[in-house]
Amino acid sequence: MVESIGATSLLRQSPVFGLHYCKNVGGKRREVGFVRIPRNEFLGGKLVCCSSLRGVGVCRPVMRLLVKAQAMGLAKEAYSYQDEERLPRNFNYGSDSGVDRKPGLWPPENRADNAALHNPLLRQERMGCGWLGAIFEWEGVLIEENPDLEKQAWLILSQEEGKSPPPTFVTRRIEGMKNEQAISEVLCWSREPSQLRRMATRKEEIYQSLQGGIYRFRPGSQEFVDVMIHYKIPIALVSTRPRKTLENAIAAIGIEGVFSVIVTAEDVYRGKPDPEMYMYAAQLLQFLPERCIVFGNSNQTVEAAHDARMKCVAVASKHPVYELGAADLVVKRLDELSIVDLKNLADIDSPEFGEPELEMEFEEEADLSSSTSVATDDDFW
């Protein structure tokens, strides 16, 4: 009976106007005119249609069909809204509900919250961020890194020292190590402490002159650091660069005061993949290692973080995503992460976040039989 040629609103996905026809009693097709269907309201499952439709010359069967069509559209819309954007009807707020949540549901799963906790203060503490520490690497995570410079610095040093140029597999092997460690343990150029110190310092000089003192945030990193600051999550900076280099770089980029703790090459014996730098950072932050999340950009960092009992988010800057599979999360930019992602990574389930067990208090029974004293009326006054 009815044909409708309608434009579709991009917003409401319902026809906003159309050319409608109906057939009269003789079966002849009759144009009934353009109709702008007024916005209807979907109240409590009933469709409330504006009376203005009646005044535009739409015959009753057409109007019934229009209303029915729109009702179906609205019902479908309401269903898909509930299905895709909101919680399913059988949503269980218990964190141990075992309900398989669909990815993308809101709110995202948050392991830190535990509705089964009886202690509201404990629950509130878990929902805050006071138990979470962040440990950032500098190059390739917070700031842009040019991996070629590091290789060039080693090449120039080898020429200056009269050594053979380190092949690629060797420079890869020393990625993340302290310079002294790389020179003595991998390159095997010397074991003498003063020589190690001299060569390590010279290599950093070469690197700095190649690098030129220009620092730039990686896309999304500054925003992520701002989120951390907003949530008062303490941040440690851990890098195998010398302290002076890092301090200059931090000042150049204008983020002095952001880091609660800075661990540099001078502070430790061994760089990555040894966990020493991360464990020291957690100690200075006064956090359990399990509550710290490391943000790095190499498998050496992932290994070091895991050996320190920390979770590791890898930023695929100089290594592609598929090479960083050992990390707990891999992102291309830090601002892909939410605070809930971090809370779901860090270990909330260690003992001090459980509800305190009720302790039975045993009062020592007074041994009346052995008592020699006898209470008199005077004892009460």
Ligand SMILES: Nc1c(NC[C@H](O)[C@H](O)[C@H](O)COP(=O)(O)O)[nH]c(=O)[nH]c1=O
């Ligand atoms: N040797 C190679 C490196 N080394 C670079 C260091 O591992 C590291 O990036 C630097 O010491 C800065 O420390 P951090 O990232 O802030 O902790 N890098 C390469 O890309 N390739 C190498 O062969």
Ligand SMILES: [Mg+2]
């Ligand atoms: Mg790095």
